């Protein structure tokens with residue numbers, strides 16, 4: 001599991017969006033370090049809750065920006081966001097129910113893979129709308 005690092009090529013050019021993406025990466029890596037340090041489930045839960053809250057707010061902001069800019073594909077994007085968010089909440093539930101069996105590495109990879117695709121694919125398509 002390689003640490004996910006912010007790169008300039010990921011910059012969308014909308015300060016709120018870029019700040020959210022960077023914050024998600026910070027939270028994800030914090031979870032990794034907590035795991036390495038052998039932190040307890042309460043400490044991990046705090047970070048996972050923050051990840052869920054940050055992701056939820058981010059997706060809502062993006063959908064509002066898409067709607068406002070008239071970007072095509074809003075319904076498809078909403079469905080994709082919903083599917084991601086449901087998996088994210090499912091991970092949180094699993095952690096709450098059985099933290100001792102929670103696979104931090106799988107969770108990390110899930111978020112990192114999504115974030116990379118989200119930024120490089122979704123935002124590449126939306127960049128023109130968001131920065132117009």
Ligand SMILES: [Fe+2]
Pocket residue numbers: 017021058062118119123
């Ligand atoms: Fe985004």
